[in-house]
Amino acid sequence: MVDSEGFLGALARFGVQSYFGVPDSLLSSLIVGLEARAEQGNCLLEIAADEGAAVGLAIGQYLGTRAPSVVFMQNSGLGNAVNPLTSLASPKVYGIPMLLLVGWRGEMTALGQIKDEPQHVFQGEITCEVLDILDIPYRVIGPDDALGAAHDAAEDLLRTAMAETKPTALVIRKNTFSTPTKPPQEMSDFPLREEAIKCALTSLGDMPLVGTTGKISREVYELQQGEGLGGPSFLSVGGMGHAAMIATGIALGDPARKVACLDGDGAILMHTGSLATSARQANLIHIVFNNQVHDSVGGQVTAGPDAKLTEVAKGLGYKTAQRITRLADIGPALEAAKAADHASFVEIMVAPGARSDLGRPKATPAESKTAFMAAIGRPHD
Ligand SMILES: Cc1ncc(C[n+]2csc(CCOP(=O)(O)OP(=O)(O)O)c2C)c(N)n1
Known part of the structure; x- marks a missing residue:
C-alpha cells in the first residue's frame, strides 16, 4: 500500500503545484490530503465540473506557469477527457505536459478482471488500450507497490511528459492508497x-x-x-x-x-x-x-x-x-x-x-x- 501523504510530498518535490480533477473513490485519500494542503496554501486544487474541464485547466496552467499539473479522474471520466487530450494537449497539436492519475475501476489482473459494478466492466477492460491509442505513456501501480515504486513511476512519467511535451498517466489499482481519514462532516439542517x-x-x-x-x-x-x-x-x-x-x-x-x-x-x-x-x-x-x-x-x-x-x-x-x-x-x-x-x-x-x-x-x-x-x-x- 502506498502512503498518500508521502506520495503527495513526492509530487510536490517533482514540481507539481496544481491539481485538477473529478473525484473518484479509489483516489479519495489523495483528495483528502490535497484538500488539506490546498487549505494551507501548499498547492492549488480545483474540483472541475468534468474531466475534460480538468484537462483544460491543466493546459491553461501550463501556458501560464510552464509547470505541469496533475489531473485526477476515475477511468469512466477518460471519455470526457479524450477530446481536449487529443485535440489540444497531444504533441501533434499544442503539446502540453501533464500527469493524469486514473483510478482503475474494473481493473484487469493476471487472473482476469476483478469483480466490480457493471458500468465499470467494459471501461475497465479497455482503459489501458485507450491510453495506448491516445499515445499516452502510462504505468500501473497497485497495493503491492511500495511508496518508492510509486514515486519512481510518477517521477519518470513527469519527466517524460516534460521532455516530450505530452500527457502521461499513472493508472491506479483499487486499494493502492491508504484509507482516508476524513475530517468529521459538519451537521446539516437539510433533510436526509x-x-x-x-x-x-x-x-x-x-x-x-x-x-x-x-x-x-x-x-x-x-x-x-x-x-x-x-x-x-x-x-x-x-x-x-x-x-x-x-x-x-x-x-x-x-x-x-x-x-x-x-x-x-x-x-x-x-x-x-x-x-x-x-x-x-x-x-x-x-x-x-x-x-x-x-x-x-x-x-x-x-x-x-x-x-x-x-x-x-x-x-x-x-x-x-x-x-x-x-x-x-x-x-x-x-x-x-x-x-x-x-x-x-x-x-x-x-x-x-x-x-x-x-x-x-x-x-x-x-x-x-x-x-x-x-x-x-x-x-x-
Ligand atoms: C464521467 C464520470 N466521472 C466520475 C464518475 C464517478 N462518480 C460516480 S457518482 C459521482 C458523484 C455524483 O455526485 P452527485 O451527482 O452530486 O450525486 P451524489 O453522489 O452527491 O448523490 C462520481 C464523481 C462517474 N461515474 N462518471
Missing part, C-alpha cells in the same frame, strides 16, 4: 436524501423516472424494493450527467405522459448545458437532490457547491424552478409540477451522507432496460 427521495417517489406515483449515477439511484432502488414506491425506473448506473437527457429522450417519445428525472448536483454541473434542451420538454419534471458534494465517491465538494441551480435552470429556459429545504414542501411542489403545462425544475436541498448498507440493483443493466421498456409499454422484443 433518502427521506427526500421517499417523499418525491410518493408524490410521483407511477410516473416513469430516470435516476442519476450513484447513490441517488441506489436509494430509489431500495425504496422500490422495500416499500413498493415509484413507477417504472431506468436507474442509469454510468454516464454521469446524462440522466436528464435520457429522461428528455423518453419524454419526447410520448409527450402525453410526464417523465421525472432524479438528478444529483454534481451530475448537473457535469453537463449543465443539457438543461437548455430539457427545459423545452413540457412533460419533464427535473428534480435535483443537492447535497453540494459528490456523495457517492467520498463526499468531496463539487465544482460549484454554492451554485444557484434554480437560477441556472431559469436562465436556461425552465419556466418554473423552485428550491426546497423542508420535506413538507416536496409534495406540494411536485403536485404543481405534475399539473404544469411546461417543464419544471425542483431543487431539493439535502444533507450529505447515506446509509452504509445501501443495496444495488440485482438485475443486470440489460434486464433492467428490458423491464423498464416493458413497464412503459414499449416491450423490447
Whole structure:
C-alpha cells in the first residue's frame, strides 16, 4: 500500500503545484490530503465540473506557469477527457505536459478482471488500450507497490511528459492508497436524501423516472424494493450527467405522459448545458437532490457547491424552478409540477451522507432496460 501523504510530498518535490480533477473513490485519500494542503496554501486544487474541464485547466496552467499539473479522474471520466487530450494537449497539436492519475475501476489482473459494478466492466477492460491509442505513456501501480515504486513511476512519467511535451498517466489499482481519514462532516439542517427521495417517489406515483449515477439511484432502488414506491425506473448506473437527457429522450417519445428525472448536483454541473434542451420538454419534471458534494465517491465538494441551480435552470429556459429545504414542501411542489403545462425544475436541498448498507440493483443493466421498456409499454422484443 502506498502512503498518500508521502506520495503527495513526492509530487510536490517533482514540481507539481496544481491539481485538477473529478473525484473518484479509489483516489479519495489523495483528495483528502490535497484538500488539506490546498487549505494551507501548499498547492492549488480545483474540483472541475468534468474531466475534460480538468484537462483544460491543466493546459491553461501550463501556458501560464510552464509547470505541469496533475489531473485526477476515475477511468469512466477518460471519455470526457479524450477530446481536449487529443485535440489540444497531444504533441501533434499544442503539446502540453501533464500527469493524469486514473483510478482503475474494473481493473484487469493476471487472473482476469476483478469483480466490480457493471458500468465499470467494459471501461475497465479497455482503459489501458485507450491510453495506448491516445499515445499516452502510462504505468500501473497497485497495493503491492511500495511508496518508492510509486514515486519512481510518477517521477519518470513527469519527466517524460516534460521532455516530450505530452500527457502521461499513472493508472491506479483499487486499494493502492491508504484509507482516508476524513475530517468529521459538519451537521446539516437539510433533510436526509433518502427521506427526500421517499417523499418525491410518493408524490410521483407511477410516473416513469430516470435516476442519476450513484447513490441517488441506489436509494430509489431500495425504496422500490422495500416499500413498493415509484413507477417504472431506468436507474442509469454510468454516464454521469446524462440522466436528464435520457429522461428528455423518453419524454419526447410520448409527450402525453410526464417523465421525472432524479438528478444529483454534481451530475448537473457535469453537463449543465443539457438543461437548455430539457427545459423545452413540457412533460419533464427535473428534480435535483443537492447535497453540494459528490456523495457517492467520498463526499468531496463539487465544482460549484454554492451554485444557484434554480437560477441556472431559469436562465436556461425552465419556466418554473423552485428550491426546497423542508420535506413538507416536496409534495406540494411536485403536485404543481405534475399539473404544469411546461417543464419544471425542483431543487431539493439535502444533507450529505447515506446509509452504509445501501443495496444495488440485482438485475443486470440489460434486464433492467428490458423491464423498464416493458413497464412503459414499449416491450423490447
Ligand atoms: C464521467 C464520470 N466521472 C466520475 C464518475 C464517478 N462518480 C460516480 S457518482 C459521482 C458523484 C455524483 O455526485 P452527485 O451527482 O452530486 O450525486 P451524489 O453522489 O452527491 O448523490 C462520481 C464523481 C462517474 N461515474 N462518471
